[in-house]
Amino acid sequence: MLFMRQTLTIAGKDLRSELRGKEAINASVSFALVILLLFSFAFDPASDLTLEISGGLLWLVFAFAGALILNRSFSREQANDCLDMLVASPVSGAALFLGKVIANAILLTIVELICLPVFGVFYNVNWTRQLGGLFLVLVLTTWGLTVIGTMFSALTVNLRLRELMLPVLVYPMMIPGLMAAMQLTTVLIAGEPIAGDNMVWLRLLIGFDIIFTSLAVALVETVLVS
Amino acid sequence: MDERNFTYMFLGFAAAWAALAAYVVFLGAREGKLRRQLENLRRMVENREK
Amino acid sequence: MREKLLYGLALAGGLLLVRNLYVILLGFENEASQGAIYRIIFFHVPCWFICFSAYALAGGSSILYLWKRKTIFDDLAVSAVEVGVVFTAIGLLTGSIWGRIIWGIWWTWGPRLTWAFICLLIYLGYLMLRRAIEDPTERAKNSAVLCIFAFTSVVITYKAIDWWRTQHPGAVLSFRTGGGNIEPAWEYMLLFNFLALALLSAPIVMIRMRQEKTQREIDGLRRRTHEL
Numbered sequence: 440m441l442f443m444r445q446t447l448t449i450a451g452k453d454l455r456s457e458l459r460g461k462e463a464i465n466a467s468v469s470f471a472l473v474i475l476l477l478f479s480f481a482f483d484p485a486s487d488l489t490l491e492i493s494g495g496l497l498w499l500v501f502a503f504a505g506a507l508i509l510n511r512s513f514s515r516e517q518a519n520d521c522l523d524m525l526v527a528s529p530v531s532g533a534a535l536f537l538g539k540v541i542a543n544a545i546l547l548t549i550v551e552l553i554c555l556p557v558f559g560v561f562y563n564v565n566w567t568r569q570l571g572g573l574f575l576v577l578v579l580t581t582w583g584l585t586v587i588g589t590m591f592s593a594l595t596v597n598l599r600l601r602e603l604m605l606p607v608l609v610y611p612m613m614i615p616g617l618m619a620a621m622q623l624t625t626v627l628i629a630g631e632p633i634a635g636d637n638m639v640w641l642r643l644l645i646g647f648d649i650i651f652t653s654l655a656v657a658l659v660e661t662v663l664v665s
Numbered sequence: 666m667d668e669r670n671f672t673y674m675f676l677g678f679a680a681a682w683a684a685l686a687a688y689v690v691f692l693g694a695r696e697g698k699l700r701r702q703l704e705n706l707r708r709m710v711e712n713r714e715k
Numbered sequence: 716m717r718e719k720l721l722y723g724l725a726l727a728g729g730l731l732l733v734r735n736l737y738v739i740l741l742g743f744e745n746e747a748s749q750g751a752i753y754r755i756i757f758f759h760v761p762c763w764f765i766c767f768s769a770y771a772l773a774g775g776s777s778i779l780y781l782w783k784r785k786t787i788f789d790d791l792a793v794s795a796v797e798v799g800v801v802f803t804a805i806g807l808l809t810g811s812i813w814g815r816i817i818w819g820i821w822w823t824w825g826p827r828l829t830w831a832f833i834c835l836l837i838y839l840g841y842l843m844l845r846r847a848i849e850d851p852t853e854r855a856k857n858s859a860v861l862c863i864f865a866f867t868s869v870v871i872t873y874k875a876i877d878w879w880r881t882q883h884p885g886a887v888l889s890f891r892t893g894g895g896n897i898e899p900a901w902e903y904m905l906l907f908n909f910l911a912l913a914l915l916s917a918p919i920v921m922i923r924m925r926q927e928k929t930q931r932e933i934d935g936l937r938r939r940t941h942e943l
Contacts, residue, residue: 595847643871662860
């Protein structure tokens with residue numbers, strides 16, 4: 440299908456561009472490590488408390504580090520009128536958007552996969568007990584965060600205060616997804632599978648993804664075309 | 666106990682109304698500013714057209 | 716004609732409010748466990764009704780703007796959001812004061828309060844975005860998209876947090892609980908006060924909309940003076 444090909448082409452372009460320079464990934468991973476370090480000062484990493492807040496901590500790290508990647512998503516196209524060219528090209532706005540979302544999601548997942556072992560070592564947490572469930576939550580949440588982040592990156596691309604506005608707008612929007620992810624991750628890291636009461640969080644996460652992806656795909660064309 | 670509750674109740678009501686009043690005052694101030702700008706500009710346009 | 720409508724609505728709202736206050740302060744007795752402070756609920760709850768209605772109105776208006784591209788819908792959206800934000804603040808304020816008396820704390824991260832605070836942040840972000848975009852069409856278009864996202868997020872967060880911890884008093888209105896949670900007289904008062912506040916808010920929204928229109932006129936005149 441043409442749409443799929445366009446989307447994957449855009450995704451490939453963004454990934455190749457990023458992996459060549461590795462600026463965003465480096466910044467993101469460094470930032471994540473710094474936050475992990477800072478959190479170790481905020482409370483005692485050796486205590487039992489760590490298991491209880493593990494989900495929250497991880498997702499805060501991912502959300503903050505992710506913002507660095509998401510910010511660059513559309514701002515990278517500003518130079519040389521790239522964005523105008525892309526919008527004017529036969530690639531539909533939705534394909535452009537989804538391509539970027541896929542690329543950002545992959546980049547963010549790479550950052551997360553690097554941070555997980557580091558987290559395990561620093562905070563003495565064994566996170567491998569429910570690996571399948573953990574990766575499911577990781578993928579679902581990363582998708583949701585990336586959809587919102589990329590959408591708002593498109594929305595704020597022309598603003599002077601882009602770097603300021605993006606976090607302010609994006610974090611409150613992400614809260615339902617982050618909440619669900621934090622709950623589920625804490626449960627999974629503790630070694631319990633997702634079942635019973637926790638299913639409602641999984642459903643929230645899936646619903647969050649579906650609703651925001653649909654909204655974004657429907658509205659992104661409007662935002663990109665001036 | 667009831668006396669103190671009454672005080673807080675009035676404080677609560679007062680705070681709510683104060684906030685609303687503040688917004689209305691802010692709207693009024695903006696209205697005045699907009700009106701003045703409009704008058705100035707209208708005069709400027711008339712003068713330039715003459 | 717329009718002025719008369721504005722004043723008429725404000726007056727009706729004002730009169731209803733005075734009547735309500737009279738009933739609240741003198742007609743109702745002190746509640747057993749809470750003393751006088753419980754009366755704050757008669758402003759607190761209607762505040763949130765107005766707030767939610769305002770955000771829903773803004774969301775709907777934003778959809779209409781994107782569909783029809785008429786500036787009046789953009790004006791309505793921003794006016795509704797501003798009023799919504801004011802009432803969110805008032806709701807948080809009154810709730811906080813009530814909480815200080817009843818629970819002993821100004822704040823707690825319970826579901827309703829957390830949701831309300833998130834709501835405030837989201838729509839303050841909306842207002843900030845509007846200030847950051849200078850071109851009117853661009854501003855209207857982008858803030859409309861944001862408003863739609865905002866309302867969706869607000870609804871999802873509201874439902875999600877509802878499933879979570881609960882310290883805030885639960886639903887009280889009959890249509891949600893099937894009756895029996897609250898005295899009928901109180902329920903009527905809540906709805907009456909909602910009506911009163913709505914009657915007072917309508918002129919505010921209309922005035923705010925007119926200000927947007929005036930601003931456009933000013934911008935137009937500015938362009939003309941530059942040309943001349």
